[in-house]
Each structure stands twice: as C-alpha cells, then as structure tokens.
Amino acid sequence: MISNLYRGFWLIWIAIALTMFLIQATTIDVVPSLMQDEAQITDYGRLALDPSSPWSVTWWVAADKPLLLWSYIGPVLAELGYQLGGPDGLGTRIIALFGGVVASTMTLGWLLKRNTPALVSGGLALAFLLDPLFTLSQRMARSDSWVIACCMAACWSLASSRTKSPACKSATIAFAGMLTALAAFIWPSAMLLFPLIIIELFTSLKSTANYPLTLRRQLTLISYFVIAGIFMTIILLLPIRSQLGTILNDMKDMLALNVSSVNGSGNPFTIIFNMHQWGKLLKALGKTLSLGIPALALWSILFKRSWDLLLASLFTLAIIFMTLVYEFRVLYLLPYLLALSASYFQDLRLKAVKSRFQRISTSVLLLVVFSSFAISILLRAAIASGERQGKDRKLINMAANAAIGPGNYNVFLGFTYEFYYTGRALGWSLYTPYIQFSYDAAGNWIRNNDFKPEDQFLKLMSRMDYAIFPKDKLSGELPQQLKASGLRYCATIQLSKSQHTVSEKEYGRANEVLMWFLRGSKGYGPYVIYERPKAARASMHHIGATAKNTNAKINVD
Numbered sequence: 139m140i141s142n143l144y145r146g147f148w149l150i151w152i153a154i155a156l157t158m159f160l161i162q163a164t165t166i167d168v169v170p171s172l173m174q175d176e177a178q179i180t181d182y183g184r185l186a187l188d189p190s191s192p193w194s195v196t197w198w199v200a201a202d203k204p205l206l207l208w209s210y211i212g213p214v215l216a217e218l219g220y221q222l223g224g225p226d227g228l229g230t231r232i233i234a235l236f237g238g239v240v241a242s243t244m245t246l247g248w249l250l251k252r253n254t255p256a257l258v259s260g261g262l263a264l265a266f267l268l269d270p271l272f273t274l275s276q277r278m279a280r281s282d283s284w285v286i287a288c289c290m291a292a293c294w295s296l297a298s299s300r301t302k303s304p305a306c307k308s309a310t311i312a313f314a315g316m317l318t319a320l321a322a323f324i325w326p327s328a329m330l331l332f333p334l335i336i337i338e339l340f341t342s343l344k345s346t347a348n349y350p351l352t353l354r355r356q357l358t359l360i361s362y363f364v365i366a367g368i369f370m371t372i373i374l375l376l377p378i379r380s381q382l383g384t385i386l387n388d389m390k391d392m393l394a395l396n397v398s399s400v401n402g403s404g405n406p407f408t409i410i411f412n413m414h415q416w417g418k419l420l421k422a423l424g425k426t427l428s429l430g431i432p433a434l435a436l437w438s439i440l441f442k443r444s445w446d447l448l449l450a451s452l453f454t455l456a457i458i459f460m461t462l463v464y465e466f467r468v469l470y471l472l473p474y475l476l477a478l479s480a481s482y483f484q485d486l487r488l489k490a491v492k493s494r495f496q497r498i499s500t501s502v503l504l505l506v507v508f509s510s511f512a513i514s515i516l517l518r519a520a521i522a523s524g525e526r527q528g529k530d531r532k533l534i535n536m537a538a539n540a541a542i543g544p545g546n547y548n549v550f551l552g553f554t555y556e557f558y559y560t561g562r563a564l565g566w567s568l569y570t571p572y573i574q575f576s577y578d579a580a581g582n583w584i585r586n587n588d589f590k591p592e593d594q595f596l597k598l599m600s601r602m603d604y605a606i607f608p609k610d611k612l613s614g615e616l617p618q619q620l621k622a623s624g625l626r627y628c629a630t631i632q633l634s635k636s637q638h639t640v641s642e643k644e645y646g647r648a649n650e651v652l653m654w655f656l657r658g659s660k661g662y663g664p665y666v667i668y669e670r671p672k673a674a675r676a677s678m679h680h681i682g683a684t685a686k687n688t689n690a691k692i693n694v695d
Contacts, residue, residue, distance in 0.1 A: 147256055151246060151263070155239045158267060161515055165522035166231045166277055168529045170658030172556035175466075176216070176279035177570075180230050181558070183217025186210035189381050193567035195551060195558055198391070199594045205392065205572050206385045210378060212281025212324040219279070225563035226531045230279035237283030238276045242267035244290035245476060251297035254480040261503045262476050268510035271428035271469050273518075274655060281325040282469055288321035289331040290473065296338040304349060311342065311359050315366035323374045326389075330457060330470035333450040334477070339363060341446070392572075409459045410452055418463040419455075426465050426655045427513050428472075430506035435475035437502055438482035447477050465655070479503075513656075521657045528661035533633045535560050541629050541667045542566070542604050550599060552607035552616075553588070556662055569598065589619065599623035605668040612666050625668040633663035 181195045185204055194204030207213065215237075216230045223229015246263035250256065266272060275282040292314040299310040318335055321328035343356045351359075378385060409415060423429055439448070451474040458467045482499060534556050542549065544564040551557055551570045561568045573588055589595045599605065600623045607616075609630065653660075 147260070151243070151260060154264065155242060155267060158515070159235060159239050161519075162235055162273065162277075163232065165519050166235060167226070167228055167531060168522040168526050169518045169656070170274070170277055171529055171660075171662065172227070172531070172534070172558075173278045173658060174553070174555045176227065176230055177555035177558035179213050179279060179281060180216040180220050180227070181213075182207045182210065183213030183215070183220075186214050186378070187217060189378075193548070193569055195555065195568050195570040196572045197569050197598070198388070199571045199589075199598060200591055201391075202594060202598065205388045206381055207326075208378065208382075208385045208389060209281075209323050209326045209328075211320070211374070212284055215284060215324075216279055216281065220559065220562075225559055226535075227279075227559035228531075231277060234276040234279045234281070234283050237281075237287055238267060238272060241272075241283045241287035241290060244287050244294055245473065248290050248294040248297055249476070249480050251294060251300075252477070252480060253484050255483055258480065258483040258500075258503065261507055262480055265431060265434075265503070265507045265510050266472060266476055268507070268514045269428055269431060269472060270510065270513045270655075271423070271426040271465060272472065273514040274426060275466055275469055280466060282327065282466060285321050285325045285328045286331070286470075286473060288317050288324060289328060289335060292317035292321070292335050293338045293473075296335070296342045299342045300344070302349075304355075307342075307349070308359060308362050311339070312362040312366035314339070315363035316370040318363075319367040319370035319374065322371075327467065327470055330454050330467065331473060333453050334447075334474055337446050337450045410456045412459060415459040415463055419458075419468060422463060422465045422468040425651050427652065428468075430509050431472055431475045431479065434502055434506050435478040437499065438479045442482045444478060444481040447474060447481065450474065451478065518656060525657060525660065528633075531559075533662055535563075537631045537633055537663070537665070538564060541606075541631055541665075542669075547603040548601055550602045550605035552605060552611065554606045554608060554665060557606055569602070571595075589616065592619070595619065596623050599625060603670050604628070607666050607668075609664040609666050620668050624670055626671055628667040628669040631663055631665045631667065633661065 178196050185191055185194060185196075185206060189206060191204065196205045197203070198205050215233050219229035219231075219233035220227055221229070223232060242263045245266055246259055249259035249262060254262070272283070295310045295314040295317065299307045299314075302310055314335070318328075318332065321331070339360070343351060343359060375382065423432060451471065454471065454474065458471075461467065538557055538560045542564070545566070547566050549557075549561055549566040549568055551561070551568055553570060555570065558568060571588060596619060599620065602623070602625065605620065605625055
C-alpha cells in the first residue's frame with residue numbers, strides 16, 4: 139500500500155512538472171528577448187568542440203583570442219541544443235528548461251530523504267521549479283538548472299545513504315562524489331553549492347541504530363567521496379587536456395575581473411556584515427520578483443534554526459559578496475533556503491509550534507507556490523502574447539539577410555547578441571568583446587571598458603568586414619574608432635513600424651527594471667551597419683512579402 143502511494147506521488151509530480159514544462163515552452167521564444175548569456179554559453183560550447191576556432195563572442199580583446207572555459211559540459215549541452223533545435227536557437231532554451239524539471243525533481247527526492255512530509259516536499263519543489271529567478275535562468279538558456287540538478291542529485295544520494303547497508307552506503311557516497319565533480323564541469327558556479335553537499339556528507343556519516351559508524355569508518359567513507367570526485371575530475375579533464383594550460387590562464391583572468399570589480403568591499407570574515415552588499419542582494423531578489431522562497435525560509439528560521447544549514451548559507455553568501463552580487467549568483471542561495479524552509483516542517487514534534495503556526499506556515503507555502511505560478515506562468519504568458527510580433531526571431535533573420543546576407547564574413551557584434559544564431563546560420567565569423575562589469579556607488583551595473591584597450595580594439599576592427607551596433611549606442615569615440623579602422627556607414631535597419639522604447643520617465647526606473655527581468659527588451663533594433671568598402675557587399679534581398687507575413691516592417695536605408 140505504501141509503495142503504491144509512493145509511486146502515485148511520483149507520477150503526480152512528474153505529470154505536474156512536465157505540464158509546467160510544456161506551458162513554459164509555448165512562450166519561451168518570446169520571453170525574454172534574445173540575451174547575452176545564451177549566446178555566450180552556446181559559444182563556449184562551440185569552442186569546447188572546436189577550440190581552434192579563430193572567432194568568438196567571448197573575445198578577449200587584450201589577448202586577441204577567444205576565452206576558453208574549463209566548465210565545458212553545460213555549454214556543450216547548449217551547443218547540442220542549438221545543433222538539434224535549428225538556427226533560431228530555441229533548442230538551447232528547451233535544454234535549459236528541461237534541466238529545470240530535472241533539478242526540481244532531484245530537489246524533491248532530496249527533501250523527501252531529509253524526512254520532509256511528502257506534500258510539503260512537493261510544494262517546495264514546485265515553488266522552486268516555478269521560482270521567477272530560476273525560470274528566468276532557464277529561459278535565458280543558462281546552465282544553472284543542470285548544475286543545480288547535479289548538486290541536488292549528489293545531496294539526494296548522500297541523504298539516501300543514511301539507512302543503507304555498509305556496502306550500499308559506500309557506493310552511494312562515492313556516487314555523490316562523482317556527481318559533485320561533474321557539477322563543477324557543467325558551470326563554475328557549482329562551487330557555490332559545495333558547502334551544502336559537504337553538510338549533507340557529514341550528516342550522512344552519523345551513526346544509526348542499525349549501522350553504527352566508527353571514526354575510522356567515517357574517514358573511509360569520506361575518502362570514497364574524495365577519491366570518486368578526483369577520479370571523475372581526471373576523466374572529465376581528458377577531453378580538454380591539450381587546452382588545459384590556456385584554459386587555466388583564461389579562468390585566472392576571468393576571476394581577476396570578477397574580484398577586482400569589488401575590491402575594497404572587505405575580507406571573507408567581515409564582508410558578510412557589509413550592508414551595501416546586503417542591499418545588492420535584496421535588489422537582486424526584488425528585481426527578479428524572487429521573494430517567495432526567501433520569505434518562507436525567514437519564517438521557518440523563526441521557529442527552528444538548523445545551525446549547520448545557516449552557517450553553510452552564510453559561508454556561501456560571503457563567497458557571493460566577494461565577487462559580483464548579481465541575480466544568477468544569488469540564484470544559488472535558493473537550495474539553501476529550501477532546506478531551511480523544510481527544516482521547520484520536518485520536526486512536527488513541536489506541538490505548541492504546530493498548533494499555533496502550522497496552518498499559517500502551510501498557508502505561506504501555498505502562497506509562495508501560487509505567486510511563483512502567477513509570475514512565471516501567467517504573467518509571462520500575458521507579456522508574450524502582447525509582444526510576439528515585435529520579438530519574432532524571423533525579423534532578425536530577415537534583417538541579417540537584407541543587410542549582409544550569407545557569406546564567410548568577419549562580423550563584429552557591438553553587443554548585439556541577438557544576431558548570434560542567425561550569423562552562425564549565415565556562415566559569419568562573429569566577434570564580441572568579453573567585458574568587465576562593476577558597480578557604481580548606488581549599486582547599479584556599469585561598463586566603462588567596452589572597447590579597450592583601444593589599440594587592440596582598432597587592430598580587431600581592422601579585420602572586420604561588417605559591424606552591427608544598436609543605433610542608440612553609437613556615440614562617444616566609437617564612430618571615430620570605426621572610421622580609423624577603415625569601416626564606413628552602410629545601412630540603418632528598422633525592424634518594425636514602431637520600435638517604441640519604454641522610458642524611465644513614463645513608468646519609472648523600478649518598473650522598467652522589473653519589466654526587463656520579465657521580458658528582456660521590448661523589441662529588436664534599430665541597428666546601424668558598418669562595412670569595409672573593399673569587401674564584397676552581400677546583395678540586398680527584397681523581403682517585403684516575407685515581412686508582411688509577420689505583420690512587421692523592415693527598412694534598410
């Protein structure tokens with residue numbers, strides 16, 4: 139009977155998770171707009187499969203080379219999604235979206251093994267699956283969902299080992315070590331979840347009545363975890379062994395960029411008390427409307443404090459504070475917050491607390507699930523229905539064909555990442571600088587060195603046949619630099635009859651930021667195209683009939 143109930147529970151969960159997947163897939167082509175992260179991550183995957191490629195949209199201008207990444211598995215998944223899904227690039231988002239289903243399922247299994255009631259575990263896993271920040275990460279084709287899926291699988295394996303026989307316990311702990319190593323090769327941010335895995339590892343070493351563990355046995359089990367992780371690391375390094383030296387140097391440069399952007403913020407022991415960093419954290423959660431799970435965790439902490447989880451959470455938070463505090467690092471706090479939320483519901487022996495606050499706590503959990511559903515499913519679907527015309531990816535394809543066309547051209551994308559998939563399909567070699575982000579005094583993102591160092595930038599532009607820039611970004615020294623490199627104005631591309639951009643004066647800065655995290659840019663374009671006069675200019679194609687089919691207008695002047 140219990141087995142049937144357990145099987146039925148999992149079938150219901152799988153049905154719900156896949157239904158949410160299918161609903162989200164109907165709007166994933168529109169919300170958000172084509173973004174920087176998906177182009178860069180996919181390109182990392184392309185470089186992993188073709189490390190000798192002479193072009194990249196993660197171009198290190200100072201070194202005049204592409205940046206390589208040792209966490210190559212997540213990008214390769216994105217690249218495979220592109221190869222299987224077609225030139226519009228939707229396959230990369232579908233892969234990430236399915237990773238969210240796997241991650242929430244692994245989280246559910248882990249919470250159940252931590253003795254969280256089944257309905258509570260299901261509610262927490264569903265809240266996580268639909269969390270606005272988590273779904274945004276998937277819709278941007280990031281690798282975070284697969285990282286979290288792997289780490290939660292490791293935690294599930296460790297939690298399930300508590301009641302295993304000695305032989306099975308050794309195997310499950312070793313398997314968790316392999317999963318931990320695998321997660322690090324999916325995306326570097328996996329390290330933010332390692333403290334949670336370590337907490338689960340030491341919890342799994344506690345003796346039980348059936349299987350007492352001596353200190354020697356505990357050390358042996360830890361060695362199984364470590365050795366299995368090292369073994370998996372060696373296996374995963376083999377495909378990139380010839381590029382390992384270059385990769386390590388590139389990763390050192392990338393890390394230096396991230397850390398230097400927050401120099402002066404404090405040391406690891408005091409930075410956790412930095413109120414400015416806490417302000418950035420709250421902004422990141424507020425901007426993405428990802429407040430439900432943090433609120434539930436705070437509510438749960440009022441009644442039960444799991445000190446090991448709290449310390450692990452604070453340690454991870456200190457790591458985040460030492461680098462750039464931005465949305466997709468804050469995302470990695472959610473598994474910690476889920477565990478903290480579950481800890482209250484696990485101890486139902488606190489009768490006084492249960493009788494007084496259990497109904498309130500359950501209501502809060504239901505509210506979190508409903509709010510996540512309303513934002514991630516209903517609100518984004520409403521936004522997508524109103525913006526499908528202006529964000530039709532066919533517009534980008536038509537613009538690229540009209541302005542440049544197919545050919546083996548060197549094309550500089552002035553942070554116009556929306557041309558990445560189309561450019562690849564047309565045979566272009568694409569270049570975009572890898573840049574350093576930092577914060578101003580108010581905690582806003584700033585970019586001061588988009589095209590630096592200038593001499594190397596001019597050297598790069600002298601090799602370009604074409605360059606594509608957003609019309610409103612072509613200012614300052616850039617036009618003179620383009621002229622100095624030999625590029626001349628070619629065309630201005632207008633993708634639709636009205637490309638009205640919502641201004642801060644109309645709706646305010648806060649609303650504009652919220653809408654950006656919900657839908658990305660409101661539409662694509664307009665763009666300015668520069669070309670090298672000696673390059674053979676692609677013939678302009680008459681696309682009026684095609685444009686009419688999409689209820690949009692493309693003008694190339």
